[in-house]
Amino acid sequence: MDTSKTKMLPPLEAAVKKYQFDIQVKNVSRLCHPKPIVTVNGMFPGPTIYVKEGDRVLINVTNHVQYNMSIHWHGLKQFRNGWADGPAYITQCPIKTGNSYTYDFNVTDQRGTLWWHAHILWLRATVYGAIVIMPKNGTSFPFPQPYSETNILLGEWWNTDVEGNVKQANKLGLPPKMSDAHTINGKPGPLFPCSEKYTYAMEVELGKTYLLRIINAALDDELFFAIAGHNMTVVEIDAVYTKPFTTQALLIAPGQTTNVLVKADRTPGRYFMATRAFMDVPISVDNKTATAILQYKGIPNSIMPVMPQLPAPNDTEFALNYSKRLRSLNTPQFPANVPLKVDRHLFFTIGLGKNPCLTCQNGTKLTASLNNITFVMPKTGLLQAHYFNIKGVFTTDFPDRPPTAFNYTGAPLTANLGTSLGTRLSRVAFNTTVELVLQDTNLLTVESHPFHLHGYNFFVVGTGIGNFDPAKDPAKFNLVDPPERNTVGVSTGGWTAIRFRANNPGVWFMHCHLELHTMWGLKMAFVVDNGKSPEESVLPPPSDLPQC
The missing domain is CATH 2.60.40.420 (Cupredoxins -  blue copper proteins)
Structure with missing residues (x-):
């Protein structure tokens, strides 16, 4: 972890992790459109929280922007401490400009990928990041240990001010304008103007297996995701292990996380990772495709990446079949304690x-x-x-x-x-x-x-x-x-x-x-x-x- 970027403070003891989140405005440019956006620690997407199962986490959030702010730690169960959950006017009043609040929670009985995001207004368009919960000492993943892992955060970009769009829409009584691009780790990819340098690239080595922690942080779109030429093995959803299954594409709704294993076993080259919206009724959505690059070590950037075959935007059959394949692991170590009696x-x-x-x-x-x-x-x-x-x-x-x-x-x-x-x-x-x-x-x-x-x-x-x-x-x-x-x-x-x-x-x-x-x-x-x-x-x- 790059501690200089995430501003992680030295832990008080082994089981206590402390982070400082500064909510601040930063000028960012995408699609030839520079604009000020709200960020955490100047990062878009924001910093990753790294913890182990059993840790106590203290995150001090200081609000330096004009908007009142609250952060939700999406998927953390927050047992007995709803004061740390974060949704504005539900578990707390927002943090006012110039003020701070320390979120204090224990990570119990959870491991895997979750995420955090602003939970007020439409600010989560740019205020979001990953939470990675590693197994506690002495335990491991219930699947082959990957060579390395990376976070893939799917999001959206508006060329104009998001909050201004919402205010204008409310004045008219209509939906706000749709996003101008989807993004992968904050970048739309080379299919968009002014985006060659705004492309996320992941380098892999032939024969190695990688864990991708995929998060749909988009505001309004369910998304397909695929990697050209490579299958993905689903091993976890929403920080719960699943029975592994292999697929050529994923469907992931806003708020959901999915961990997949990808083996770099194809002809060394450059392969697009791509995402676009799923919508099976005649409602307008941002249907443009965002891309990132999976690149084998030693392959020059001049090689044109291969594009994956994503499901059709209205492929209901794929969506239903994909969902049916999701099953809890349900082993003695990771049981599925389904309530059988309903009160x-x-x-x-x-x-x-x-x-x-x-x-x-x-x-x-x-x-x-x-x-x-x-x-x-x-x-x-x-x-x-x-x-x-x-x-x-x-x-x-x-x-x-x-x-x-x-x-x-x-x-x-x-x-x-x-x-x-x-x-x-x-x-x-x-x-x-x-x-x-x-x-x-x-x-x-x-x-x-x-x-x-x-x-x-x-x-x-x-x-x-x-x-x-x-x-x-x-x-x-x-x-x-x-x-x-x-x-x-x-x-x-x-x-x-x-x-x-x-x-x-x-x-x-x-x-x-x-x-x-x-x-x-x-x-x-x-x-x-x-x-x-x-x-x-x-x-x-x-x-x-x-x-x-």
Whole structure:
């Protein structure tokens, strides 16, 4: 690790890692367009956090920019310390300009690849980086030790100011303009203008095996990824080991991580790594292809790289088949502890629609909802309100199912089915086992949705196309080795069933990881009660908790 760039501080002791994150503006140029962007320590993408399973991590974040800021440590379970989770107005108020906050968490029962990102506004377009959790001493990977490893962060680039785009879109009641390019490690690759020097290259040696830690940090696109001429063996998703399988391409939704092994066993040359969007409904997306280069040692840069064969942008069959191949490793050392008995059955419908808007130029604005509720962000942190019993910030009457049943994925429905605004949470007793079915709907249009649950991993026990059938579909659930994740895609016009045990007390956000849909209200939160003992209760808030 280049400590001069990541500003890693000397550890107090072997099991404590300290980092300093300075949120600052830096001028960056891509696609012939220079502009100031928000960064961590002047880096785009930001620094990688390197820890071992069992470490305690202290990350001091100092905000030097005009925007209020918060950082989310995506996928870290944050047991008992939701104060360190990071989503603005959920577990904390944002860090104001000129202020600092120290995120303090323990890395327990996790290893692999996670990531961190800004969790306020659209600032995560440039404020993101990898978290690499290595096995604790005396243990190793459950797959062949790679020769070396590298992070592959997939993202987006806008030529114009991202926050300005969002403000203009909200004024019109329309979506913001799509990105101008996808990026690989912050670089779009040589298929774009002014980008020859903005191309990421990875050198490999013939016969060696490499571990790629792939993260989709894009705001609004599910992405395919492939390497020309080379197969990839999937060994981990969302920091959970999987049964290995080989594929020529990956599908990775915003928020998800995937580790793959790649063997440099082809004719030495230069090969493009490429990524582009997956979208199987007629909705506009940035469909341009970003590239990086896998280059064999000793091969000159004058050799033209070979381009991989990516799936078609609307290849639903590939997407569904790829997802079906994901399975937990489920060995004695890495068991899949799937809840077999369910205490609480939840059914959430995903809806897109339009609401009247007096301040919008066209009189309406696009909205999104779960169970017909468009979530309203509070002005006080929900965890703070929960811990100190502050009244009037939220209610705990989020419904277990939609108010009106209908043919969810039938003919398009544009009628208003009673969408309401509210900061409504779902209260869950400690240690409850929850089964949640997320159902896409054809309100306005069907679309795939990657959902992220903070504070927990969950098991993806079932998926399907069309309407979920509670009488027939549970019989097909995989309760043996389903994939364990923190972010899951709900297929276009389909459903996904997940299970988790609510043994992490606090307030935990759940939202679509398409930033556009989150902005429109496609989010909610669970408030998980304390258990009976102090060890099963939320810790007291830290003294430097940001105030609103």
